[in-house]
Amino acid sequence: MPYRGVAPALTDLLGGQVQVVFANLAPSIGYIRAGTLRALAVTTATRSEALPDIPAIGEFVPGYEASSIFGIGAPKNTPAEIIDSLNKGVNAALIDPTFKAQLANLDATVLDGSPADFGNLLAEETEKWAKVIRTANIKPE
Numbered sequence: 001m002p003y004r005g006v007a008p009a010l011t012d013l014l015g016g017q018v019q020v021v022f023a024n025l026a027p028s029i030g031y032i033r034a035g036t037l038r039a040l041a042v043t044t045a046t047r048s049e050a051l052p053d054i055p056a057i058g059e060f061v062p063g064y065e066a067s068s069i070f071g072i073g074a075p076k077n078t079p080a081e082i083i084d085s086l087n088k089g090v091n092a093a094l095i096d097p098t099f100k101a102q103l104a105n106l107d108a109t110v111l112d113g114s115p116a117d118f119g120n121l122l123a124e125e126t127e128k129w130a131k132v133i134r135t136a137n138i139k140p141e
Contacts (some may be wrong), residue, residue, distance in 0.1 A: 013037065024068050025050070028107040042107075043067065050107040069125060070108075071118050083115055 003009040006023045013021045014036060020105060025048060031037035032051060041057045042048045045065040057064045072090055091112045093099055103110060111121070134139075 010037075026108065029106060048107045050105060069121065071122075087115055 001018065003012075006021075006027050008025060009018070009021045010027060010031070012018045014031065020040075022043065025032075025042065028037060028039070029050060031041045032054075039051065041055050041059075042051070043057050043066040045056065045058055045062070045067075047056050048054060074086065074087065085092045094103075094110045094112045100110060113119075
C-alpha cells in the first residue's frame with residue numbers, strides 16, 4: 001500500500017495497522033533500538049554497522065540490494081565556481097569527525113567526491129532500476 005511518506009507508514013506499523021514496511025533506517029533506528037519496532041533485515045548489500053545483529057536480505061535472497069542515496073543538487077545552469085564551492089563545503093562537512101559519527105549512528109555511509117562522481121552514481125542507479133522495471137514489465141498506472 002503506498003504511503004505519502006515514511007512517517008505515516010511507521011505510525012501505521014507501530015499502531016498495528018500494517019505488518020511490514022520497507023523504510024530507510026534513519027527514521028526507524030530509534031524505534032528499533034528502543035525495542036518498539038523489530039527489524040527483520042536491512043536492504044543494503046551488507047549488514048548495517050549501526051545495527052550489526054540485523055541481517056541483510058541478501059543473506060537469504062542472494063543478489064538482493066536496495067539502498068537510498070541522498071545528495072545535494074543545484075539548478076542546471078548554476079555557475080561552475082558556485083558548484084565547486086558547494087562541493088568543497090559539502091566534502092569538508094562529510095569528513096568532519098562529529099558529523100561523520102552522527103551520520104554513522106543513523107547508518108549513513110558517506111560518499112564524498114565530485115559533482116561528476118555523483119552524476120555517475122545517479123546514472124548507474126537509474127540504469128539499475130530501469131532494468132528492474134523492464135524485467136518486471138512494470139507499467140505506469
